[in-house]
Amino acid sequence: MKDLSSSQIRQMYLDFFQSKGHTIEPSASLVPKDDPSLLWINSGVATMKKYFSGQVVPENPRLTSSQKSIRTNDIENVGKTARHHTLFEMLGNFSVGDYFKTEAINWAWELLTSPDWFGWDPDKLFMTVYPKDTDAKEAWEAAGVAPDHIIAVEDNFWDIGEGPSGPDSEIFYDRGESFNNLADDDPENYPGGENERYLEVWNIVFSQFNHEPDGTYKPLPRKNIDTGMGLERVVSIFQNAKTNFETDLFLPIIEKTAELSAGKKYGANHEDDVSFKVIADHARAITFAIGDGALPGNEGRGYVIRRLIRRAIVNGQKLGIEGAFLDQLVPVVGKIMESYYPDVLKQSDYIAKVVRSEEDRFGETLDGGLNLLNSLIADLKKQGGSQIAGADAFKLYDTYGFPVELTEEYADDQGITVDEDGFKAEMQKQKDRARNARGKQKAMGLQHDLLINVTTPSQYVGYTQLETKSQLTELVVDDQLADEATTGTAEAMFDTTPFYAEMGGQVADKGDIYDLDGNVVAHVADVQHAPNGQNLHTLTVVAPLKKGTTYELKVDAKFHSKVEKNHTATHLLDKALREVFGEHTQQAGSLVEGDYLRFDFTHFGQVDPADLAKAEAIVNEKIFAELPVTTVETDIESAKKMGAIALFSEKYGKVVRVVSAGDFVTEFCGGNHVKNTNEIGLFKITSESGVGAGVRRIEAVTSAAAYKYLQGRSEILDAVAGDLKVTQDAEVEQKVTSLQAQVKSLEQKQAALEGKLASQEASAVFDQVTEAGDYKLISGTVQVSKMDQLRALADTWREKALSDVLVLGAEVNGKANLIVAVSADKQKQVKAGDLIKAISPKINGGGGGRPNLAQAGGKNPAGLPDAMTAAVEWLEKQ
Numbered sequence: 001m002k003d004l005s006s007s008q009i010r011q012m013y014l015d016f017f018q019s020k021g022h023t024i025e026p027s028a029s030l031v032p033k034d035d036p037s038l039l040w041i042n043s044g045v046a047t048m049k050k051y052f053s054g055q056v057v058p059e060n061p062r063l064t065s066s067q068k069s070i071r072t073n074d075i076e077n078v079g080k081t082a083r084h085h086t087l088f089e090m091l092g093n094f095s096v097g098d099y100f101k102t103e104a105i106n107w108a109w110e111l112l113t114s115p116d117w118f119g120w121d122p123d124k125l126f127m128t129v130y131p132k133d134t135d136a137k138e139a140w141e142a143a144g145v146a147p148d149h150i151i152a153v154e155d156n157f158w159d160i161g162e163g164p165s166g167p168d169s170e171i172f173y174d175r176g177e178s179f180n181n182l183a184d185d186d187p188e189n190y191p192g193g194e195n196e197r198y199l200e201v202w203n204i205v206f207s208q209f210n211h212e213p214d215g216t217y218k219p220l221p222r223k224n225i226d227t228g229m230g231l232e233r234v235v236s237i238f239q240n241a242k243t244n245f246e247t248d249l250f251l252p253i254i255e256k257t258a259e260l261s262a263g264k265k266y267g268a269n270h271e272d273d274v275s276f277k278v279i280a281d282h283a284r285a286i287t288f289a290i291g292d293g294a295l296p297g298n299e300g301r302g303y304v305i306r307r308l309i310r311r312a313i314v315n316g317q318k319l320g321i322e323g324a325f326l327d328q329l330v331p332v333v334g335k336i337m338e339s340y341y342p343d344v345l346k347q348s349d350y351i352a353k354v355v356r357s358e359e360d361r362f363g364e365t366l367d368g369g370l371n372l373l374n375s376l377i378a379d380l381k382k383q384g385g386s387q388i389a390g391a392d393a394f395k396l397y398d399t400y401g402f403p404v405e406l407t408e409e410y411a412d413d414q415g416i417t418v419d420e421d422g423f424k425a426e427m428q429k430q431k432d433r434a435r436n437a438r439g440k441q442k443a444m445g446l447q448h449d450l451l452i453n454v455t456t457p458s459q460y461v462g463y464t465q466l467e468t469k470s471q472l473t474e475l476v477v478d479d480q481l482a483d484e485a486t487t488g489t490a491e492a493m494f495d496t497t498p499f500y501a502e503m504g505g506q507v508a509d510k511g512d513i514y515d516l517d518g519n520v521v522a523h524v525a526d527v528q529h530a531p532n533g534q535n536l537h538t539l540t541v542v543a544p545l546k547k548g549t550t551y552e553l554k555v556d557a558k559f560h561s562k563v564e565k566n567h568t569a570t571h572l573l574d575k576a577l578r579e580v581f582g583e584h585t586q587q588a589g590s591l592v593e594g595d596y597l598r599f600d601f602t603h604f605g606q607v608d609p610a611d612l613a614k615a616e617a618i619v620n621e622k623i624f625a626e627l628p629v630t631t632v633e634t635d636i637e638s639a640k641k642m643g644a645i646a647l648f649s650e651k652y653g654k655v656v657r658v659v660s661a662g663d664f665v666t667e668f669c670g671g672n673h674v675k676n677t678n679e680i681g682l683f684k685i686t687s688e689s690g691v692g693a694g695v696r697r698i699e700a701v702t703s704a705a706a707y708k709y710l711q712g713r714s715e716i717l718d719a720v721a722g723d724l725k726v727t728q729d730a731e732v733e734q735k736v737t738s739l740q741a742q743v744k745s746l747e748q749k750q751a752a753l754e755g756k757l758a759s760q761e762a763s764a765v766f767d768q769v770t771e772a773g774d775y776k777l778i779s780g781t782v783q784v785s786k787m788d789q790l791r792a793l794a795d796t797w798r799e800k801a802l803s804d805v806l807v808l809g810a811e812v813n814g815k816a817n818l819i820v821a822v823s824a825d826k827q828k829q830v831k832a833g834d835l836i837k838a839i840s841p842k843i844n845g846g847g848g849g850r851p852n853l854a855q856a857g858g859k860n861p862a863g864l865p866d867a868m869t870a871a872v873e874w875l876e877k878q
Contacts, residue, residue, distance in 0.1 A: 002119055006235045006249050007339040010066050010091065012118070013229065016111050017064035017093045020103075025065040027089075027341070029292040031301065039301060040070040040289075044092035045226045051096045052164065052207075052224055061098035066091050066231065066340065068288055072304055075311070076409055079277035082196065082243035086308060087285035089231035097222035102139050104204055104225045108171065109143040112202075120237075124174045125149065126191035126198065130156040130167035136206065140169070153192050164207045164220060171202040173237055199237065202229040245277050249336060253280040256332050262320025275315035282312040283329040290351045291344050293586065295602060296358045307403045309358050313366065314406065324359035327352040350584045362401055369400030373407065377414050386415070390422015397423075450481055451530045454493075458534035462498040462509065462672065463631070466555040469516075470494035474534075475547045485545045490522075492537045492545065493530065498555045501527040501535040505590035506567055506671040510559050513539065514552040521545055524553075560672065562594035565680045565702045568629055568661065568673045569619065570597050572683070573698065575665035576618035577601055580611050588695045592671070596686070596701050603696045607688055612698075619683045626678040627662030634658060642666055682706040769803050772875035775830065779807040779868045787817050787855065794821040794853060805830060807839070807871045809864035816843035816861040820854045820871075827851045830878055838874045842867040 004012070014024050028047040032038040041047060044067040051058045067090050077084040095104070111117045112125060127145055129136045131152040140150050159165040172191035181196045182189040191198040207224040209217040232244040241247045245254065254266050254276045266276050286308050289301070296306040309326060316325055330352040334345030344351070376392055379385075388411055396402040408418045456473045474493040475482045482490075502508040508527035512520050522539040530536040539545070570590055578585050581603055589600035632642075639658045643666050659673055660666040674680060684706040691697045701709050717729060724735045765780040778797065784790055790808055797806045798821060806821040818840060820832040832854035836847045845858020 001238060001240065004238050006231065006247065006336075009235055009238060010089070010231055010340060013091045013111070014064055014066060016117055017062075017107070020062070020093075020107055021060075022062040022064040022093060023058075023060040025063050025067075027066055027068050030068060030070055030289055031292050031294055039304070040072075041067065042069050042071050043067070044069070044090040044228055045094070048094050048096075048226070051094075052226075058096055061096040063094040063096070064092065065094075068341075070285060070289065070304075072308075075307075075405070076412075078281050079274040079315075082245075083199075083230075083233060083236075085232060085244070085281050085284075087281070087288055091229040091231055091234075092227050093225070094227070095225035097224060100208075100223050100225060101135055101206055102142075104206070104227065105136065105139040105169070106143050108202065108204060108227075109140070109145065112171070113144075120173070122146075123149075126151060126172045126174065128153040128156050128170045128172070128192045130154075130169075133167040133169075133206070136167060136169050151191055158205045158207070159211060161211060164209070164224065165211045165217065166206045166208040166223075168203055168205040170200055171204070172198040173201050175199055175237070199233060201233050201237065202227065243277075245280060250277075250280045250284075252336055253283050253329055253332050256329055257316075257319070257321075257325075260321050260325045260328065261316075264319045272319060275318045278315045279312045279319075279326075279329070282308040283326060284333050286312075286326070286355060287330050287333040287344060287348075287351055288341075290354050291347050295354065303403070306358065307405060309355065310362050310401070310403060311406055311409070313359060313362055314370070314410065317366070317370070324356055324363060326359055327356040330355060347584060350582065365400045369396055369402050372396060372400065373402070373410060377411060377416055380416060381414075386417060388416060388418045390419040390424070390426055393418050393423040394426035397427075450479070451476070451532070451536070454481075454530065454534075455532050456493060456534065457495065458493050459496045460498075460500070460535055461496050462500050462555065462560075466498045466511075466557050466560060468494075468496050468498050468553050469550055470496045470553050471550050472545060472547055475545065483547045485539075485541045487541050489525075490539050490541050490545065492522075492539055493534050494537070494551070494553065497527075497535050497537070498553055499524055499527045499535060499537060500555075500560075500672060501529050503529065504669065504671055505570070506563060506592040507594070509555045509563075511553070511555040513537075513545075514554065515543070516550065516552065518552075519543065521551065559594045562703070562705075563592055564672045564674050566594070566597040567592045567669075567671050568659075568677065569623075569680050569683050569700065569702045570599055571659065571665050571667055571669065571673075572619045572622050572661060572677070572680075573597075573599055573615065573700065574601075574667070576615040576622075577603075579618060580615045595705055596699055599698045599700070600691060600695055601698070606690075607696055612685060612688055616683065616685050616700075622661060622664050623677045623680045623683060625662070626676055627664060628676055629659065629661050629673050631673070632658045632660075639668060679703075682710075684709055765808070766797065766800070766802050770872070772805070772872045773878055775805050775826065775875050775878070776803040777805045777807065777872065777875060778803045779871055781809045781811075781864050781868070784810045784812065786812060787819075787857075790817060790819045790855070791853075794819055797821060798823070805835070805871075805875060807835070807868060809843075809867060811861040811864070814861070816845060816858040816864055816867075818843065818845075818847065818856040818858075818864075818867060820849075822852055824852065830875070835871060835874060839867040839870040842870055 018024055025047070028041055030041050032041055032046070035049065038046060044065055046069070047065070047067055048063065051063070068087065069090050070087050072086050074084060075086060078086060093107070112120050113122050122144065125145070126149045127140050128151045129140070131154060137150055141147060156168050156170065157165070158168045170192065174191070175197055177197070179197045180189070188194045189197070205226040207226060208220055210220050212218055232247065232249055235247045235249055236244045239247050244250065257276055257279050258264055258266055264272050266273060286305055289305050294301045294305055296302050296309060298306070312326055331345065331348040334348040338345045373396060376388055380388065388407065393404055393407050396407050397404055404418065404420070404423050411418055454474055458473070461468060471494060472492055473495050475485055476491040477485045499509040499511060500506065509524070511524045513522040513524065515521050521543040522541045522545060524537050525540055526538040528536050528538070570592055574587055584602070586602045587600070588602050591598040633655055636656055639656050642658060656668050657670050658666060659669040661677055681703040683700060683702050685698055685700045686709060687699045689697050717732065721727070721729060721732050724732060726732055726735050765782060766778055768778065768780065770777050770779070782793065790810055793808060794806060801823065804823050804826045808819050810817050818836060820836045822830050822832045831851040833849045833851065836849060836854035836856045840847050840856035840858060842863040843856070843858030844860040844863065845856050847854060847856025849855055
């Protein structure tokens with residue numbers, strides 16, 4: 001067997017098929033493009049669908065690729081079997097109406113057995129074929145396969161219902177008797193059966209029929225070849241690995257995990273090995289997924305990433321790893337895959353920040369969640385139960401962030417199930433509560449069923465004109481199509497309109513509707529898109545409106561102009577942030593109002609104020625540079641060649657609008673913009689904050705609003721300067737710094753004086769030692785200004801060894817505080833935490849702590865004397 005690395009094996013496969021006239025297709029993003037049917041790219045052929053369907057004709061009908069893929073349908077098996085993965089690479093060669101069975105089979109045999117390529121022993125290879133596919137059987141024999149190594153299997157027919165289908169041929173490698181896990185006479189002990197000895201490495205699909213709607217199969221006029229070879233499996237054969245995890249694709253990750261663990265070793269025991277494998281697998285998947293632009297979240301792809309990260313964290317805890325660790329595995333994954341996926345290593349710092357942010361987010365609640373889960377399982381076992389209630393599973397999800405699947409897996413390890421129906425019922429209750437809380441806000445979001453079949457055209461002309469004479473073509477009153485509206489609220493369509501419908505973060509235009517005599521008949525409150533794309537105006541009717549009548553539509557030009565300025569500024573800000581933080585920064589939402597703009601973007605960790613100032617400065621530089629703002633309508637591919645960037649998951653038609661501000665930024669956008677950046681006047685960021693895991697939010701103002709904002713701050717500065725009695729603005733900061741230093745000094749002196757007073761007062765308390773059962777007790781209330789002084793008194797008590805137990809109370813800012821301390825020689829008999837829990841109810845509070853020191857707070861200072869009495873009573877019972 002040749003000694004090859006995974007990188008060499010991948011490249012050898014691609015080189016072989018390139019030598020047979022194939023074009024090497026690059027590995028596509030895991031996030032599908034223009035394919036809503038897929039959550040992830042889950043196979044090599046998934047990226048070739050456009051070619052096989054005829055949607056796109058490839059320049060070369062012969063294609064080959066090594067495609068990264070994600071599948072999570074059987075995630076619970078990852079780590080428990082030899083070959084289950086969430087992320088894997090599928091090597092494949094494809095023929096789009098070009099070569100067929102003979103060439104595909106001959107080339108497969110050549111690649112596998114030729115000394116120039118894989119060089120595997122032919123006696124180790126077995127092929128399965130569909131019983132009726134005599135052509136494939138004959139082709140394998142002609143290629144050199146022994147007849148007794150070709151096995152007919154009824155399941156060898158690839159079919160997913162209507163559409164292309166056909167027989168397939170699977171290739172198995174005999175790993176030898178040492179891998180045999182079944183008896184010789186077991187019916188599954190053959191190539192193609194459920195066993196460990198015969199490993200499937202390649203599947204060749206001969207797509208030659210079309211599965212018709214009536215259930216029949218008709219020959220395809222253009223036959224195709226689609227193959228899939230699992231890289232991880234092939235590498236395990238070359239590297240003589242027991243499982244895929246003992247290869248160079250996983251071992252470095254496992255070894256790094258072992259370094260981070262509490263002395264755990266891979267291979268020492270089965271349970272630990274499962275955790276090592278889960279972590280290694282998931283580290284690869286989350287690294288590649290985030291590298292391709294997906295982010296942790298609560299839905300879709302984001303939920304998959306979040307679940308993988310949290311599943312890995314729980315397995316890390318099983319290995320004794322404390323705190324965040326997955327982020328440290330990201331560069332290890334990048335290094336392993338660098339030869340074919342160099343961008344992963346280049347982005348490793350960013351990917352690690354995303355992972356660390358998610359780890360910290362989960363880490364805050366992990367211990368509490370695991371404690372609750374373990375407690376639930378323990379109680380169930382005591383009671384002889386076997387199922388966690390749906391309400392408890394929902395609490396773990398809602399309060400502690402545990403995906404229900406994670407709870408199910410963890411419970412399954414203990415022989416416990418989860419009430420899935422009960423969990424779903426609790427989830428539905430939460431959704432109902434949220435829906436009821438929203439009420440009927442923004443009812444326009446609920447599209448009218450009666451408009452689904454309304455296809456009357458409505459042309460938007462607001463890019464060039466803000467006033468039009470237009471015919472009212474459709475009218476909706478009280479959720480019914482109507483011919484007239486006399487008062488109240490109505491919705492209307494016009495054959496042409498200058499009113500922008502809310503889209504892409506830009507709010508709708510405002511304005512009025514006039515009759516041809518110049519009288520206002522309606523105010524435009526909102527504009528949204530109807531089901532078939534028309535602009536649907538929400539009107540407040542002040543005079544009768546009639547369908548078929550021509551009206552004059554006038555947009556509020558002042559409001560529209562403000563929106564234009566803020567919208568163009570949003571594009572400038574988007575580009576500026578990418579220049580400052582890096583190209584991984586992406587828009588995560590926006591709102592363009594007349595008074596301000598809001599921009600959400602992906603970034604992990606706090607934003608450095610200096611970086612924020614840089615971004616703001618860049619935007620203003622481009623405003624002052626007086627860049628021309630131009631728009632072009634073109635097709636998507638042409639727009640991409642122009643360098644246009646698509647914003648925030650917008651859906652674009654065949655014809656797109658591209659907006660450019662000079663050479664600085666070019667982006668897809670269907671909104672309204674200024675003609676020149678100088679119209680924006682001024683840009684000022686007013687706030688920056690975090691709004692979710694890895695998402696930051698900037699709010700900003702432009703033009704007159706920016707001037708007004710700065711003027712307000714200037715007035716505040718002038719007022720502060722007056723109070724400080726300084727004449728120059730530059731002196732304000734120096735004066736404030738000086739005053740802060742004085743305040744700090746005074747606070748330190750005050751604290752020292754308060755400490756002395758507390759010590760003097762405590763000395764009287766310390767002199768009063770009483771007997772409480774078998775223990776010497778000092779207790780009482782003192783006057784202090786903060787809890788720190790109570791702890792300082794406890795330290796003094798401990799240094800002087802004045803008694804066995806100390807209980808002090810104080811009223812601080814209207815609230816009760818208690819502290820309990822226990823001497824070192826009495827901590828086996830009396831624990832401070834137990835005593836504080838016993839007496840804190842007297843002050844309507846609670847607390848806890850260590851055996852030697854505990855503290856509590858409460859709302860009832862009047863109960864402090866009762867707490868002292870309760871301490872004596874408790875100690876007497878010990």
